[in-house]
Amino acid sequence: MNRSAQWEDDSRADGVADVFARLFAGPADGVWAAPGRVNLIGEHTDYNDGFALPIALPRNTLLAARARTDGRLRLHSAQGEGGITELSVAALAPGAVTGWAAYPAGVVWALAEAGHTVGGADLHFDSTVPTGAGLSSSAALECVVAVAYDALYGLGLPGPELARIAQRAENAFAGVPCGIMDQMASICCTAEAALHLDARTPQDHRQVPLDLRGQGLGLLVIDTRVSHDLADGAYAALRAGCERAAALLGLPALRDVDAGELPKVLRALPAELVPLVRHVVTENARVTEAVSRLREGDAAALGPILTEGHASLRDDYRVSCPETDLAVSAALDAGALGARMTGGGFGGSVIALVEAGREDAVGGSVTAAFGAAGHRPPRLFPVTPAAGARRLAPERGTRRSAGSGGSEVRGLSR
Structure with missing residues (x-):
């Protein structure tokens, strides 16, 4: 993480701790932090046991936390409404909590369901990860609770x-059937690197050096401000289609389709499943190529890999929208080396790979194109690969189990 980003996080940690103390x-x-993520390439591949190449954003959800001994879970968000939400850990169950609180409460429930002895806590959140922008604000919320509870x-x-x-x-508590890429990126990414993820064996992830500035490049995030809700059924339908295709092919997952056999495989499938399979297989190949480069x-x-990936998401997977397509085309027309939609789709953000120093020019062209089309101005911010989930402030009185070696979160990156 660069020094300015580290200073900003440390400064925010003090403020979050102060608000916690008053609440x-x-x-x-x-105080802990977990970032949102940008996926460079490898979209809708993780729930097909495939490959992805995300980076962590230099934007985080911060959490000030204190353990409780009475089994109560008290939640407060600087971005939320309605004050403090109070729950019973023993009563947590899927469907029992709605809204933003379902994500942190779901982590506590999942830890208990997995057999871990956990109790209540007081939790105060503050986040700079944009919501509804396809940048994994939900994963940041979940992951900061996971590392804090750990x-x-x-x-x-x-x-x-x-x-x-x-x-x-x-998946089970909030009702979104996502793969594991977002959570792995938020927890396991490191600064100045992309995370090469094999969703079938996430424990074997690898860090791929990515010094954009050192190579005279920049990465611009273009938030189209078209919000998406992956719990509305469209995401689940795509996943179900992929699982049906794998079952028809007699394979554990679409990751197991041999790219060299793709034309033959596609001829054996119902027409409605062909574009889904074609996207997943070619997207896995794009991840492999990107890692090699x-x-x-x-x-x-x-650059060209990103642009090819967007065409596949637009034409085969059909999860783009007019605003994301316009952002991609306007960025390319302005000289971006490549651009694509990132995230689950149905709105959200676009990333553009540009020559260093061209971020403002490319962003200005996209903003002008949005204005001409009658869209709201997009939100623009440059990003560099940042650190994954971590503790920012010292723990006071934190519990330790016998033989735990202390309360540091171990094994967060490899």
Whole structure:
């Protein structure tokens, strides 16, 4: 993480701790952070046991937390409404909590369901991860609770296991059938690197060096401000289609389709499943190619890969929308090396790979195109690969279990 981003997080941690103390009449045991993510390439592949290449955003959800001994879970968000939400840990169950509180409560439920001895806590959140922008604000919320609870209750769980817990919270408690990529990115990414994820064996993830500035490049996020809700059924329908295709092919998952056999495979499928399979298989190949280019030190070669990925999401997976398509085309017309929609789709954000110093020019062209089309101005911000979930402030009085070796979260990156 660069020094300015680290200073900003540390400064915010002090403020979050101060608000916690006023809300809950005493100091927090610690302050933790978990970032949103941008997925460079590898969209809708994780729930098909495939590959992805995300980076963590330099935008985080911060959490000040303190363990409780009475089994009560008290939640407050600086971005929420309605004051403090109070719940019973023993009464947590899917469907029992709605709204934003379902995500942190779901993590506590998932930890207990997995057999971990956890109790209540006071939790105050403050986030700079945009919501509804396809940048995994929900995963940041889940993952910051996972790492804080790991420390508060001395669980000593490795990063990929915490990511599984957070994913289960989103799947079973919040009702979104996502894969594990968002949670792995939020917990396991490192600064100046992309996370090469194999969703079948997430514990074997690898860090791929990505020094954009050192190669004269920048990455611009274009938030179209078209909000999406992945719990509305469209995402689930796509996943069900992929699972049906794999079953018809007699395979565990679409990840197991041989790219060289793709034309033959597609001829064996019902017409409505052909574009889904074609996207997943070609997208996995794009991840592999992107990793190869980065290991060769040629980050600029990501440009055409990004653009090809967007065409596949638009034409085969059909999860784009007019605003994301316009953002991509306007960025390319303005000289971006490549651009694509990132995230689950149906709105959200676009990323554009640009030459360093061209971020404002490309962003200005996209904004002008949005104005001409009658859309709201997009939100624009440059990003660099940032650090994953971590503790920001010292823990005071944090619990430790016997043999846990302390309350640090272990195994968060590899």
